[in-house]
Amino acid sequence: MTKIKEHNVNSDFAMNFGPAHPGSGNFAIKVEMRGERVLKATADPGYLHRGFEKMMEYREPMQNAVMSDRVCVLEPLQWNLVHAEAVDYLMGYEIPDRAKHIRVILAELSRIQSHFIWYAVLSLGTGFMTGFNVAIGYRDYILDVLNLITGGRVYPAGYICPGGVRKDFPEKAENKILELLPKIDYMRKFMLKENPAWLARFKDVGILTKREAIKFGATGPVLRGSGVASDVRRDDPYEIYDELEFEIPVMDEGDAYARFNVGMQEIEESMKIITQAIDRIPKGEVKTPNLKPTVKFQQAKGEIYIRNELSRGEGAFYMVATGQKTPYRVKIRGPSFTHMIPIVEHLLTDVDYADVPAIYWSLYQCPADVDR
Amino acid sequence: MKLGIIKEVFKNVFTKPMTVLFPFEKIEIPERNRGEHSFDIDTCISCGACARICPNLAIEMIDAPQELKKKYPKTYPQIDIGKCCFCALCQDVCPKGSIKLTTNVFLATFDKDDTVRSPMSWNK
Amino acid sequence: MSRKDKQNKNKSIEEKLIKDLSLKLDTTVHYQKERRLWISINPDQIVETCSKAYELGFEHLSTISVTDWLDEGKHEVTYHLWSYSHNHLLTIKTKIDRKKPIISSISSIWGGNAETCERECHELFGVKFEGNPNLTPLFLEDWEGPPPFLKDFNWREFVKKDMYDQNNPREKVYFEVKK
Numbered sequence: 077m078t079k080i081k082e083h084n085v086n087s088d089f090a091m092n093f094g095p096a097h098p099g100s101g102n103f104a105i106k107v108e109m110r111g112e113r114v115l116k117a118t119a120d121p122g123y124l125h126r127g128f129e130k131m132m133e134y135r136e137p138m139q140n141a142v143m144s145d146r147v148c149v150l151e152p153l154q155w156n157l158v159h160a161e162a163v164d165y166l167m168g169y170e171i172p173d174r175a176k177h178i179r180v181i182l183a184e185l186s187r188i189q190s191h192f193i194w195y196a197v198l199s200l201g202t203g204f205m206t207g208f209n210v211a212i213g214y215r216d217y218i219l220d221v222l223n224l225i226t227g228g229r230v231y232p233a234g235y236i237c238p239g240g241v242r243k244d245f246p247e248k249a250e251n252k253i254l255e256l257l258p259k260i261d262y263m264r265k266f267m268l269k270e271n272p273a274w275l276a277r278f279k280d281v282g283i284l285t286k287r288e289a290i291k292f293g294a295t296g297p298v299l300r301g302s303g304v305a306s307d308v309r310r311d312d313p314y315e316i317y318d319e320l321e322f323e324i325p326v327m328d329e330g331d332a333y334a335r336f337n338v339g340m341q342e343i344e345e346s347m348k349i350i351t352q353a354i355d356r357i358p359k360g361e362v363k364t365p366n367l368k369p370t371v372k373f374q375q376a377k378g379e380i381y382i383r384n385e386l387s388r389g390e391g392a393f394y395m396v397a398t399g400q401k402t403p404y405r406v407k408i409r410g411p412s413f414t415h416m417i418p419i420v421e422h423l424l425t426d427v428d429y430a431d432v433p434a435i436y437w438s439l440y441q442c443p444a445d446v447d448r
Numbered sequence: 449m450k451l452g453i454i455k456e457v458f459k460n461v462f463t464k465p466m467t468v469l470f471p472f473e474k475i476e477i478p479e480r481n482r483g484e485h486s487f488d489i490d491t492c493i494s495c496g497a498c499a500r501i502c503p504n505l506a507i508e509m510i511d512a513p514q515e516l517k518k519k520y521p522k523t524y525p526q527i528d529i530g531k532c533c534f535c536a537l538c539q540d541v542c543p544k545g546s547i548k549l550t551t552n553v554f555l556a557t558f559d560k561d562d563t564v565r566s567p568m569s570w571n572k
Numbered sequence: 573m574s575r576k577d578k579q580n581k582n583k584s585i586e587e588k589l590i591k592d593l594s595l596k597l598d599t600t601v602h603y604q605k606e607r608r609l610w611i612s613i614n615p616d617q618i619v620e621t622c623s624k625a626y627e628l629g630f631e632h633l634s635t636i637s638v639t640d641w642l643d644e645g646k647h648e649v650t651y652h653l654w655s656y657s658h659n660h661l662l663t664i665k666t667k668i669d670r671k672k673p674i675i676s677s678i679s680s681i682w683g684g685n686a687e688t689c690e691r692e693c694h695e696l697f698g699v700k701f702e703g704n705p706n707l708t709p710l711f712l713e714d715w716e717g718p719p720p721f722l723k724d725f726n727w728r729e730f731v732k733k734d735m736y737d738q739n740n741p742r743e744k745v746y747f748e749v750k751k
Contacts, residue, residue, distance in 0.1 A: 292685050
């Protein structure tokens with residue numbers, strides 16, 4: 077039954093947090109207030125709704141690979157990877173070893189730069205502009221390397237395409253990535269420095285218990301910050317993750333600080349993965365030989381649900397093929413979907429208004445993959 | 449703790465800034481960068497593969513103007529850079545390598561119509 | 573342990589799990605690929621099956637998706653559940669009539685998460701979830717057309733009515749396509 081939710085009778089006034097506000101991203105939350113206290117919050121997504129699921133039904137897989145970057149602006153290479161894996165399975169492509177290594181290296185670089193943005197927006201939300209500037213500055217070093225490899229700073233435009241990757245690494249790209257690691261390490265230490273102002277803003281704020289986290293469908297750093305050791309890269313390995321050694325950081329507190337800390341520890345693990353993958357990268361082809369610039373999707377039949385560990389959590393593609401040029405149905409599961417609607421509404425009941433940005437950004441949201 | 453801050457300050461006083469003074473100093477743009485297109489009409493075989501794969505329908509196959517029709521009798525791609533998403537699929541799919549994406553990223557114009565690149569305009 | 577031993581061990585665990593699930597869920601469990609299982613059930617069993625699956629360890633509702641099979645005249649609702657203890661994905665599929673798209677809500681099991689997923693499916697496909705307390709529009713504001721993700725919804729015609737600027741030659745390619 078469709079009905080309008082009743083207003084909370086005790087509130088003095090209601091107002092919008094977002095969507096056109098530097099401290100919110102393109103996402104709105106209606107908060108009902110009594111003085112400085114938030115009584116109830118209602119998420120109001122839709123500002124970035126582009127209907128990708130419908131659009132993909134009208135385009136061929138290669139064109140969809142280009143579009144899959146745009147699902148989330150902050151981690152485009154990982155979304156490329158999820159889409160490519162779905163098509164790979166349906167088409168039965170065997171991916172060459174070198175391409176698998178390249179995919180993993182790029183996905184992890186993308187994860188690191190996304191975590192830098194997380195730190196940047198957390199700083200921005202709590203008024204620590206230095207942190208924002210430094211993090212965005214260091215992210216730029218990673219973007220320069222991505223530009224060298226994929227040809228675009230932010231958007232790789234389907235660099236990780238069905239059947240492999242579109243181009244091999246350029247000369248000396250491996251060295252460039254290895255030169256990057258000390259810079260990332262410096263930034264990581266900068267972010268992990270204990271800072272009394274930081275602790276005061278994030279400690280014991282927005283506590284999500286283990287049971288709630290599972291029930292509300294939390295994934296990624298949010299789930300691991302609540303004490304559940306779960307990582308798609310370990311539990312449901314894809315590409316070459318089952319051959320690599322890395323740890324999964326877990327914290328039990330479940331507050332904003334724990335979530336953030338888990339994310340920052342993940343950077344170290346990503347660096348480990350990158351060094352291992354570069355060590356082992358073999359020589360050879362980067363595309364499967366049956367790929368003749370475009371994908372002959374008419375051969376594909378069936379359906380698949382592919383899950384990947386993105387920087388924000390579990391991202392998934394559900395793709396149905398019925399022997400047409402284009403997929404029959406695509407469903408995209410963005411990790412922020414559960415974080416930003418049920419969980420944010422749950423955490424933003426009865427809190428101080430000053431804590432709203434801290435809780436909001438500690439959930440590591442990306443409005444683009446909520447709305448799709 | 450306090451000493452750490454002072455150390456950091458002295459270290460940063462003598463280092464160069466992260467940014468560069470743009471018009472005088474430039475960051476090198478890698479060769480693979482996807483910027484403005486370049487098109488070579490003489491190698492084009494007008495197969496239309498670029499127009500078919502373009503996700504944004506930014507490429508249209510058009511006839512050459514009347515005075516050049518003798519030299520170029522077929523249809524050639526006209527690219528609307530205002531619609532282009534710079535994915536370089538046209539470059540990948542081109543069998544003769546006629547379309548390439550270059551390192552030119554300075555594409556801002558004052559007039560909307562300036563974004564359309566006719567197939568002849570590259571041949572100056 | 574070598575990689576092959578590991579795979580063999582995983583395989584025997586998998587077979588045991590499939591047997592176990594078939595017995596307890598009272599349907600045949602199909603094997604799709606490694607760590608992907610699916611079952612097909614009647615729409616009236618959905619709450620019962622989901623709560624059984626929840627008790628069997630499939631605690632994480634990944635997403636709910638609807639596929640519109642226009643030729644068959646059915647909507648296929650799929651529930652993707654992940655188990656943290658078994659490390660398997662269970663897909664529950666059920667088909668409902670396209671003309672009368674009503675199914676019971678599973679928000680009693682997963683609360684806010686299921687509620688939001690169902691809200692999305694209701695808005696984009698018009699499927700009604702009985703028992704869901706909150707089916708208000710999620711993404712689309714002031715939308716008056718039919719549910720936009722249905723296969724027989726012609727978005728090109730719909731947009732052409734109000735949005736097509738015929739004086740602008742650059743828009744022509746998007747609205748006058750031959751396909």
